Amino acid sequence: MHINYISEQNSILNHFLAQIRDVNIQKDSMRFRKNIERIGEIMAYELSKTLDYKNIDVQTPLGIKHTTTIAEPVVLCSILRAGLALHQGFMSFFDNAENGFVSAYRHHYDNDDKFEILVEYQAAPSFEGKNLILIDPMLATGQSLVAVLHKLHLEQKPKEIHIAVVIATPEGIEYLEKNVPENCHLWVAALDEKLNEHNYIVPGLGDAGDLAYGIKL
Numbered sequence: 001m002h003i004n005y006i007s008e009q010n011s012i013l014n015h016f017l018a019q020i021r022d023v024n025i026q027k028d029s030m031r032f033r034k035n036i037e038r039i040g041e042i043m044a045y046e047l048s049k050t051l052d053y054k055n056i057d058v059q060t061p062l063g064i065k066h067t068t069t070i071a072e073p074v075v076l077c078s079i080l081r082a083g084l085a086l087h088q089g090f091m092s093f094f095d096n097a098e099n100g101f102v103s104a105y106r107h108h109y110d111n112d113d114k115f116e117i118l119v120e121y122q123a124a125p126s127f128e129g130k131n132l133i134l135i136d137p138m139l140a141t142g143q144s145l146v147a148v149l150h151k152l153h154l155e156q157k158p159k160e161i162h163i164a165v166v167i168a169t170p171e172g173i174e175y176l177e178k179n180v181p182e183n184c185h186l187w188v189a190a191l192d193e194k195l196n197e198h199n200y201i202v203p204g205l206g207d208a209g210d211l212a213y214g215i216k217l
């Protein structure tokens with residue numbers, strides 16, 4: 001698995017990352033969603049540089065321009081709920097992509113911190129020969145992304161699989177490295193320190209789904 005860290009160079013991305021983390025700013029859920037969306041746009045642009053392109057001729061009013069366009073179709077597939085705002089950002093740039101949605105949540109059986117990831121819903125197109133971009137802002141333990149990858153119909157072989165996350169932990173990256181296919185590329189906006197005892201990212205930002213869409217029961 002190849003890993004791309006997109007915030008190594010200082011850019012406006014750092015402002016958006018700082019705002020989604022800041023306890024005094026993140027409570028504004030519209031700004032939170034918008035910042036995640038803007039991060040999605042930046043990630044989409046960076047990722048687009050690594051896709052394959054084919055030559056095309058474009059007829060302008062004055063002549064023909066020889067240029068290039070993305071060779072294989074893109075499928076954007078997001079993990080509900082928190083993936084939705086990031087998905088919107090990717091969709092702004094990959095505007096003719098097909099789209100898939102998968103649910104995943106941590107099911108706690110007792111009151112302790114042990115949980116199992118339940119993947120109950122999916123609606124996704126064929127991935128055969130396409131660039132699959134799997135979208136989820138938080139890579140904590142990595143269990144949600146791996147459970148979703150196993151549930152998706154990957155017997156239809158995507159050309160490449162890109163996993164796009166905003167904040168990742170070293171533990172989550174290590175888990176992905178052991179459990180995802182060879183043709184996976186991981187895109188990370190920020191690498192954080194660690195997981196805490198409740199498997200939340202430290203310093204992280206808190207609960208991305210709740211910040212974007214409200215607290216769930």
Ligand SMILES: O=P(O)(O)OC[C@H]1O[C@H](OP(=O)(O)OP(=O)(O)O)[C@H](O)[C@@H]1O
Binds near residue numbers: 082083136139207
């Ligand atoms: O790497 P993991 O340990 O699996 O944790 C990360 C998962 O947690 C969040 O979803 P959450 O379960 O909070 O669902 P939500 O989006 O509905 O809030 C996040 O969006 C990931 O899907």
Ligand SMILES: O=c1cc[nH]c(=O)[nH]1
Binds near residue numbers: 138202209
């Ligand atoms: O820190 C974390 C871990 C999982 N899900 C979140 O939204 N945040």
Ligand SMILES: [Mg+2]
Binds near residue numbers: 208
């Ligand atoms: Mg959540």
